[in-house]
Amino acid sequence: MSTYKYATLFLARNISVNQTRTFFSNLKCLDVTINRENGVAYVLMKHPPVNTLNMQLISELSLTLSNLEKSKCQGMILSSIFDKVFCSGLDLNELLKPKPERVKGYFSTFQELVIQLYGSSFPTVAAMTGHSPAGGCVLGMCCEYRVMKKNSQIGIPGSRMGIALPRYIVNLMSSTIGLRNAELMLTKGKILNTDEALKVGLIDEIANDRTDAIRKAEDFLKEYEMIAPLARGITKRIIRRSIIEDVKMNGAADLENFVSVIMLPEVQEKLDMYMYNLKNRKRD
Numbered sequence: 117m118s119t120y121k122y123a124t125l126f127l128a129r130n131i132s133v134n135q136t137r138t139f140f141s142n143l144k145c146l147d148v149t150i151n152r153e154n155g156v157a158y159v160l161m162k163h164p165p166v167n168t169l170n171m172q173l174i175s176e177l178s179l180t181l182s183n184l185e186k187s188k189c190q191g192m193i194l195s196s197i198f199d200k201v202f203c204s205g206l207d208l209n210e211l212l213k214p215k216p217e218r219v220k221g222y223f224s225t226f227q228e229l230v231i232q233l234y235g236s237s238f239p240t241v242a243a244m245t246g247h248s249p250a251g252g253c254v255l256g257m258c259c260e261y262r263v264m265k266k267n268s269q270i271g272i273p274g275s276r277m278g279i280a281l282p283r284y285i286v287n288l289m290s291s292t293i294g295l296r297n298a299e300l301m302l303t304k305g306k307i308l309n310t311d312e313a314l315k316v317g318l319i320d321e322i323a324n325d326r327t328d329a330i331r332k333a334e335d336f337l338k339e340y341e342m343i344a345p346l347a348r349g350i351t352k353r354i355i356r357r358s359i360i361e362d363v364k365m366n367g368a369a370d371l372e373n374f375v376s377v378i379m380l381p382e383v384q385e386k387l388d389m390y391m392y393n394l395k396n397r398k399r400d
């Protein structure tokens with residue numbers, strides 16, 4: 117990230133650049149810094165133009181989470197350097213006309229990332245600076261708290277794309293917004309605006325802009341400063357255990373099933389149309 121962007125991000129929140137340290141310098145799709153004073157890690161996605169989750173971004177997120185676990189960080193804010201988009205989801209190019217082994221590897225890496233983020237010992241907040249469709253919504257749901265910039269959209273359009281979602285994604289959505297709302301949202305492939313997402317509990321707060329989103333994320337983490345990290349971490353794991361155990365038990369079969377559905381000609385046709393519409397839609 118440019119010095120200018122750091123300055124605007126940190127100075128806007130009264131944190132000087134000197135109070136932070138760059139955690140990794142060799143990442144291509146992420147900026148990771150840690151505030152020395154409170155141990156909070158800022159993980160900012162910066163994969164242009166819209167933070168599509170290609171293999172590189174997924175792998176860097178996974179590596180970063182492993183390192184944050186080792187470094188005993190006190191909390192993580194997952195965000196984006198882009199003002200309009202938090203994360204545009206999985207890379208549609210990986211889903212179109214895929215080679216079975218390649219697509220299996222891709223989804224299995226994403227599945228591992230989901231479990232890693234969902235099961236992390238430290239507190240996590242998604243400061244969603246903009247739209248968060250599909251995989252972007254999943255990243256947000258893995259965090260413990262979600263702040264989203266106003267006038268953004270969030271949801272998982274799987275059904276509309278002809279994709280039957282894997283079980284752990286359905287479980288994740290159900291645990292976030294309840295079974296009934298999850299059923300309505302996922303079977304319709306519904307995308308919600310910020311107000312609708314707040315109402316249903318898919319996000320926890322609305323922010324005016326990215327600075328406000330980061331500030332609200334920090335406020336959430338501050339509430340844990342007086343809580344013993346070990347007790348907190350264990351409690352979180354107990355609450356999240358059933359989904360994690362379920363993936364361990366059924367993840368491989370789920371993956372096989374998911375890949376065979378993705379390869380079906382009618383699903384490929386639908387995905388092709390979806391991509392065509394994305395490329396040719398009117399931009400706002």
Ligand SMILES: CC/C=C\C/C=C\CCC/C=C/CC(=O)SCCNC(=O)CCNC(=O)[C@H](O)C(C)(C)COP(=O)(O)OP(=O)(O)OC[C@H]1O[C@@H](n2cnc3c(N)ncnc32)[C@H](O)[C@@H]1OP(=O)(O)O
Binds near residue numbers: 205207227272374400
């Ligand atoms: C056991 C089984 C294991 C795993 C199963 C896993 C997971 C299930 C998880 C849930 C399901 C996930 C499926 C997906 O995530 S598929 C991706 C779905 N994403 C979308 O539908 C979002 C599409 N993008 C948008 O709506 C817009 O791009 C967005 C609102 C994010 C931003 O709009 P903006 O106008 O700012 O930018 P654009 O001009 O649209 O985009 C810029 C260029 O980027 C391309 N693009 C955007 N998103 C994607 C993507 N997801 N994949 C590939 N390419 C993407 C877009 O086409 C533009 O390209 P150009 O036209 O400039 O060439």
